[in-house]
Amino acid sequence: MYLKHLSILNFKNYAEVQLNFSNKINCFLGDNGEGKTNLLDAIYYLSFCKSYFNPLDVQNISHESSFFVLEGHYQNNQQEEVVYCGLKRNQKKQFKRNKKNYDRLADHIGRIPLVIITPLDIMLIIDGSDVRRKFIDGIISQYDNNYLSHLLAYNKALNHRNLLLKSFWLNRTFDEDSLEIWNNQLVQYGDLIYEARKQFIDKFTPIFQKYYTEISKDKEQVELDYRSQLNDGGFNDLLKESLTKDKANHYTNVGIHKDDLTFNLGGLPLKKFGSQGQQKTYLLALKLAQAELIAEISKIKAIVLLDDIYDKLDGKRMAQLLHIVGGGDFGQIFITDTDLERIPNLLNEENLTFKAFQIKDGEAKNG
Ligand SMILES: Nc1ncnc2c1ncn2[C@@H]1O[C@H](COP(=O)(O)OP(=O)(O)OP(=O)(O)O)[C@@H](O)[C@H]1O
Ligand SMILES: [Mg+2]
Numbered sequence: 001m002y003l004k005h006l007s008i009l010n011f012k013n014y015a016e017v018q019l020n021f022s023n024k025i026n027c028f029l030g031d032n033g034e035g036k037t038n039l040l041d042a043i044y045y046l047s048f049c050k051s052y053f054n055p056l057d058v059q060n061i062s063h064e065s066s067f068f069v070l071e072g073h074y075q076n077n078q079q080e081e082v083v084y085c086g087l088k089r090n091q092k093k094q095f096k097r098n099k100k101n102y103d104r105l106a107d108h109i110g111r112i113p114l115v116i117i118t119p120l121d122i123m124l125i126i127d128g129s130d131v132r133r134k135f136i137d138g139i140i141s142q143y144d145n146n147y148l149s150h151l152l153a154y155n156k157a158l159n160h161r162n163l164l165l166k167s168f169w170l171n172r173t174f175d176e177d178s179l180e181i182w183n184n185q186l187v188q189y190g191d192l193i194y195e196a197r198k199q200f201i202d203k204f205t206p207i208f209q210k211y212y213t214e215i216s217k218d219k220e221q222v223e224l225d226y227r228s229q230l231n232d233g234g235f236n237d238l239l240k241e242s243l244t245k246d247k248a249n250h251y252t253n254v255g256i257h258k259d260d261l262t263f264n265l266g267g268l269p270l271k272k273f274g275s276q277g278q279q280k281t282y283l284l285a286l287k288l289a290q291a292e293l294i295a296e297i298s299k300i301k302a303i304v305l306l307d308d309i310y311d312k313l314d315g316k317r318m319a320q321l322l323h324i325v326g327g328g329d330f331g332q333i334f335i336t337d338t339d340l341e342r343i344p345n346l347l348n349e350e351n352l353t354f355k356a357f358q359i360k361d362g363e364a365k366n367g
Pocket of ligand 2: 336
């Protein structure tokens with residue numbers, strides 16, 4: 001699956017633009033603030049029905065315009081697919097595939113697999129565990145249709161249990177039977193989520209390590225661990241053991257809502273001891289592994305968006321990265337850079353064909 005043609009009307013700093021892409025590598029080159037990332041975001045929009053950068057849809061309409069339109073023409077084997085997204089101020093977003101409206105936007109997610117790699121990914125390393133849980137949940141829900149509904153059911157039960165604990169505390173009462181109802185729900189859905197996450201990590205880790213080794217040319221060893229309280233015992237027992245504490249905090253202290261991933265480099269925490277380039281390499285390997293896993297499961301090669309990739313990577317790692325994504329295992333790639341020469345030079349050295357666009361003030365020129 002690749003994006004052949006993109007047309008944009010009034011999206012961020014683009015008034016009107018029509019672009020034809022290479023099915024392999026495309027570069028958006030230009031100075032700061034000219035609109036390189038905005039083009040990636042338009043492509044992201046057509047896969048995920050929303051912006052990666054600005055969660056408020058309406059703020060993606062060009063200032064002073066009343067609507068935006070994005071239309072992508074994709075080639076999927078012999079078939080062409082047209083994805084349309086239109087938004088008017090104060091109206092509901094329109095999202096169509098081959099001229100047909102979706103009943104639920106969620107039905108579109110996964111149809112055009114896409115992975116985006118941006119400087120914002122650093123949040124995966126420095127932020128709290130919820131960001132890392134979202135990362136794994138986002139991948140698993142792209143291939144496991146039931147996962148998201150299990151997660152919703154779990155969160156609902158968790159909410160009810162916490163409210164109940166709070167009401168016990170406020171009213172100085174306790175009723176084991178009513179708590180048991182929510183315990184059962186937590187265990188039922190929590191065990192399913194735990195198993196899905198464990199299986200995912202088992203599959204994902206070797207792919208991730210392979211990419212880290214390839215980009216760093218085997219310079220460092222990395223580890224990725226799935227931390228869950230459920231690793232240490234049955235969920236039911238954990239809930240029993242935690243009851244006194246739960247009553248005191250009026251909060252559920254154990255469960256898969258506490259899961260985390262630990263990122264290590266040579267046995268030490270990446271967050272504290274990794275250099276910026278090592279952290280960047282780690283993030284790239286995570287995202288490339290994500291792309292490979294999605295391709296393996298959905299049988300469609302993901303589109304890969306690489307934003308400001310030169311930031312923090314040395315020339316050797318950059319060349320390795322382009323060598324990897326330029327190879328046969330990856331589909332269509334979009335890369336941004338502020339330098340007009342260095343990525344085209346590296347791609348030429350690797351004998352990779354590409355199309356370059358010069359981006360200036362919301363216009364994209366071929367060449
Ligand atoms: N809704 C909007 N309407 C008009 N312009 C917008 C809108 N949203 C963002 N912009 C403009 O888009 C420009 C930024 O574009 P973008 O982030 O794509 O730049 P870039 O080329 O990636 O720059 P950098 O190299 O700094 O990352 C800014 O000038 C910003 O004001
Ligand atoms: Mg940018």
